[in-house]
Amino acid sequence: MAHAPLRASPHLNRSPRLSRRQTRPQQNVEVGGPGVEPGRFAGPASVIISDSLGFVVDRGNKRIQVFNMEGDFVSEFSTRTAGDRRSSIPNGIAADSESQLWVTNSSGDVTVYDTRGCHIKTVKTNGEPWGIAYDNRNDRVIITDVRQHCVIILRTDGSPLATLGTMGRDDYQFDTPSYVAVNLLGDIIVSDCRNHCVKVFDESGRFMFRFGGKGSEDGRLSYPRGVCADEFGNIIVADYGNDRVELFDSNGKFLKHVASIGWPAAVALGAQG
Numbered sequence: 001m002a003h004a005p006l007r008a009s010p011h012l013n014r015s016p017r018l019s020r021r022q023t024r025p026q027q028n029v030e031v032g033g034p035g036v037e038p039g040r041f042a043g044p045a046s047v048i049i050s051d052s053l054g055f056v057v058d059r060g061n062k063r064i065q066v067f068n069m070e071g072d073f074v075s076e077f078s079t080r081t082a083g084d085r086r087s088s089i090p091n092g093i094a095a096d097s098e099s100q101l102w103v104t105n106s107s108g109d110v111t112v113y114d115t116r117g118c119h120i121k122t123v124k125t126n127g128e129p130w131g132i133a134y135d136n137r138n139d140r141v142i143i144t145d146v147r148q149h150c151v152i153i154l155r156t157d158g159s160p161l162a163t164l165g166t167m168g169r170d171d172y173q174f175d176t177p178s179y180v181a182v183n184l185l186g187d188i189i190v191s192d193c194r195n196h197c198v199k200v201f202d203e204s205g206r207f208m209f210r211f212g213g214k215g216s217e218d219g220r221l222s223y224p225r226g227v228c229a230d231e232f233g234n235i236i237v238a239d240y241g242n243d244r245v246e247l248f249d250s251n252g253k254f255l256k257h258v259a260s261i262g263w264p265a266a267v268a269l270g271a272q273g
Contacts, residue, residue, distance in 0.1 A: 077117020131179035211252030219254035
């Protein structure tokens with residue numbers, strides 16, 4: 001699918017947005033372990049924070065599990081549907097401005113639920129949607145497609161708006177774009193997994209910059225997956241191949257290692273940082 005412009009973007013002040021937040025020491029909380037019981041997982045793949053709750057995609061168990069910020073299990077709901085195919089496995093999750101949950105799955109659908117797990121609607125795609133993010137600034141949904149190696153932009157009614165990218169290594173190309181985030185300016189942040197980098201586009205779809213590159217040194221990445229951005233534009237990356245989580249500023253400059261964790265797949269930021 002060829003790159004298509006999204007829409008004209010107003011001039012934005014793109015001076016450095018990094019603010020070194022003075023954070024209070026926080027206790028790390030580990031949740032779960034392998035299993036099918038509530039609070040346990042079979043391949044947790046994606047996570048978001050919404051209304052002070054964490055929603056985790058539990059791929060192997062075909063469900064969404066909900067936790068509070070202390071790590072206590074709150075509830076769960078199944079993503080199985082009538083006549084569900086074995087290949088229909090949830091991949092990514094996002095919450096829109098109405099707290100509706102958008103869940104991508106491997107059968108090519110994006111299913112929208114309320115926070116109790118009641119089905120609202122299903123949006124069909126022609127590929128395999130994986131990562132998903134809600135663009136609050138422009139009221140649209142951004143999806144990575146790992147089969148078609150592109151980014152899909154939808155209106156919140158489910159209708160297509162544009163696509164971005166094709167298979168390849170260039171600025172407007174991807175090789176298995178895995179996860180996506182949108183910052184407060186509407187910039188689209190994509191983890192280009194098999195190109196071992198993160199690419200950033202403005203809200204109109206114009207390529208801005210990339211960072212990373214294959215390696216384990218500071219600032220390098222190996223099969224990056226989950227991405228998110230804080231209120232200052234800093235970018236947090238789940239550096240899957242290097243077993244760590246990394247922090248970069250809004251221009252892609254490496255700042256520090258956040259955590260060491262085996263095969264981190266997804267990352268989200270809570271209201272308290």
